[in-house]
Amino acid sequence: MYWFPFWVSTVVSLVVSLLLYRGNKSRIKLEVKFQAMELLCKHFRQKQESLIKQFNELRSGSMGMSQKLAELSERFDNLIEKQNELEMCDPEGRLYSRANKMVELGADIYELMEECDLPKAEAELLLSIKKQRIVR
Template identity: 40%
Template sequence: MWLAVLFLSLLCMGNGVAVYLLWRDKQRLTALYAEYAEQASAQKKALNTLNRRLETYLSGSMRMGQELDEIQQSLTPLSEKILRMEQKDPNTLSFTQAARLVGLGATTEDLKQSCGLSQSEAELLQRLHTKR
C-alpha cells in the first residue's frame, strides 16, 4: 500500500512539474504575442506613412505631366509662328535669302546688291554659310 501512495505522490509531483512547465511556456507565448503585436503595429504605421508619401509623389508627378503636356501644346504652334514672322520681317527675309545665295556661291558684292546688306553683314553670312 505504501508503494501505491509513493507512486501516486510521484505521479502528482510529475503532474505539478508538467503544469508548471506548461504555465511557463504559456507566459513565454504571451510575451511573444505582445511583441509580435507591437511589431505589427509599427509596420502598419510605417506602411501607412509610405502609402501617403507615394500618393503625394504620384499626384505631383501627375500634375507635372499635365503641365508638361500643356507646355508642349502651347509650344507646338510656335515654330509655325516663327516661320511666318520671319517671312513677314523684311530684314529676316533678306538674311534667309542671303544665306541661300551664299549656299549657291554668291559673293559678298552679290549679297550687298541683292539683299541690301552692309559689307560686314555680307562677310559674316559668307563665313557662316560657305560650304567647306
C-alpha cells in the same frame, strides 16, 4: 474501496505539477513571442502607411508636372507655328536671315549683294554689325 498508497498520489501530484509548470512556462514563452509579433505588425503597418502617403504625394506631384509639361509643349508648338507663319509672311526677313548666316560664314559685301539682292549700304551695315559683335 481501493486506496492508492500515499507516495503514489504524491508522485502523481508532482508529475502533474511539473507538467503544469512546463505548460505554463511554454505558455509564457508563446505570449512573449506573440507580443513581439504584435509589435512587429504594428511597426510594419506604420511603415506601410508612411510609404502609401509618400507614394500619393509623389503621384500627385508627378501628375502636376505632367500637366505642366503638356501646357509647355502646347505653348511651344504654338510658338513654332507662329514663327513659321511669320517666316512665310516676310520673305525679306528670310533674305536678311540668309544674309546674316552668310556674314557669319565669312561672306564679303559682293557676295551678300549678289546672293541676297541687298544694296551695298545694307551689306556694309550687316558686316559692320558683325565686326561690332566680335569687338565686344
